[in-house]
Amino acid sequence: MSTPPDALPADAFDLLATLVAVVRVDGRCERVNAALENALCQSRRKLVQGQALDWFVDPAPLRDALQRTGELMVSRFEATLHGPAPGAHPLPVHVVVSPLERGGARGGVLLEMIEIEQQxxxxxxxxxxxxxxxxxxxxxxxxxxxxxxxxxxxxxxxxxxxxxxxxxxxxxxxxxxxxxxxxxxxxxxxxxxxxxxxRALVLGEVNIHEVCERVRAVVLAEFPRGLDIRRDYDASLPELRGDRERLIQALLNIVRNAAQALAARITAGDACITLRTRVARQLTIGQQRFRLAIELQVEDNGPGVPAELRERIFQPLVSGRADGTGLGLALAQTFVQQHEGTIEYESTGGLTRFKLLLPVR
Missing domain, CATH: 1.10.287 (Helix Hairpins)
Structure with a gap:
């Protein structure tokens, strides 16, 4: 028997890492958690009372599963959610549809969606x-x-x-x-x-935007012409507790690497790096779950990470440049991990994006 989400503490529902909704058998949504809000980039008010079927690229499997809930059957299937914004990539998920019992009577279903990419x-x-x-x-x-x-x-x-x-x-x-x-x-x-x-961490309150501005000034002084470093900050972000100098060094290593990879575009005068900050909620890093984290992105319009290095770029002494030591990204990852965070990246021709994920305690 599934436990009705109404019986759970309010905070517990939002602490779940999976995307969860309570849906009527006709597909109308009654309740969602924070993870589903974040994944769809829609407010809870808009999602509730809307149609869950509208979230899916192909709603047919969910419609079939909802029709079978009267038989107390649990359905599982692979599906794809619409991207959070027009033109955004769709989100592949594994879906579990479980019938709910309320007050001894059947009523609605629990819809659980596990991000395949997240796993x-x-x-x-x-x-x-x-x-x-x-x-x-x-x-x-x-x-x-x-x-x-x-x-x-x-x-x-x-x-x-x-x-x-x-x-x-x-x-x-x-x-x-x-x-x-x-x-x-x-x-x-x-x-x-x-x-x-x-050396032990020297902890204090750190404003991530002060870190970004310090790194931006240093790199622009090193590359005064042909490089534009744009800001896209979320001013509402809280301060985090960390070692300011190590965070500066971690970000500096990544931004400087990006600038060095943009050598051809700097010569052409159209090199661009974007520093972007966003809030991340209910984030799992390693084996730990964090309610709140800062996501700091470093995006550039360079040639991308060479294919032969993509699985090894955070390893020490691995470098794509003949004169590189191969320590920059390795040290950056170490410094971020010392703050219980991690660094991820994605790279294609013309776009490389590094994401520093830093928990806020």
């Missing part, structure tokens, strides 16, 4: 978090193994340099300078690999 996204997030943990441990072990011989190499090179100077061996001094310089460069690389895990 796939959660699976990707779990793999990303697991990979990040494994890589963190590997990098820490590797970095410590590298640091010990580096110290010995640098010390020996300094002794050689002193001996060469005493004997006026100019050529030897040149070689020892190269050894010291390269040892310092490797040391700096190792320190960058270890840096995200060595």
């Amino acid at each position: 796939a996204r959660q699976d990707r997030e779990e793999r990303t978090h697991r990979l990040a943990r494994e890589q963190k441990e590997l990098l820490r072990n590797l970095a410590h193994e590298i640091k010990n011989p580096l110290g010995g190499i640098r010390g020996a090179a300094q002794l050689l340099a002193l001996a060469a100077a005493a004997r006026d061996f100019a050529e030897s001094a040149e070689y020892t300078d190269v050894i010291i310089h390269e040892a310092d460069r490797l040391q700096a690389l190792v320190d960058r690999l270890l840096a995200p895990h060595q």
Whole structure:
């Protein structure tokens, strides 16, 4: 027997991750939860008393399921919801239609819809978090193994340099300078690999738009001509508790990567990056459910992420540029994960969009 949503606490209905509605057998909607509002981008007032059949690209499977509810049958089928806006992509869902009993009598159905893409996204997030943990441990072990011989190499090179100077061996001094310089460069690389895990977060109230403005100013100073960085902010967003400097660095790494990928368009003078902020509600990240989160998008009109890198762009030392270190996106993901968030992206020719999802507590 299905539990009537009316018997649930009001907050519990809206805390459900799935898209849920209570519908009469004729398809008229009586109640929806926040997740369904967000998915359809329509207000609860508009959805309630409307027709649930109108939500679907093909309403026939739902109509058939509603007709069978008198037999106390539970129906399951795959369907597609209309996009939240004209021209938007439709939303594939798995639908479960269950008959309800109210006061001992049958009355209406519970309509549950599970986003197929959401499930796939959660699976990707779990793999990303697991990979990040494994890589963190590997990098820490590797970095410590590298640091010990580096110290010995640098010390020996300094002794050689002193001996060469005493004997006026100019050529030897040149070689020892190269050894010291390269040892310092490797040391700096190792320190960058270890840096995200060595210092605790410095927490405080952070305005995400101040973070965006700081990054925007830095990148425009670096690329003063041919690049337009547009703002599309939701001014109603609350502050979040986090490490301001790490959030700046995470966003800066992503925006700078986008600017570097736009080199050809910057030369042509039509390069564009958009910083967009939105609220996200009832968001699941990893194994945790958050009632409220900030979604920060970085969108550019560049060539997109190369196909061969799309599964590995957040891995350390993976770069699409010959002179890249491959640490920018890896560090950005680490910093965001330290705030219990995650970074997602989608990329096609002419459009790349990174989404930083940051829970608000």
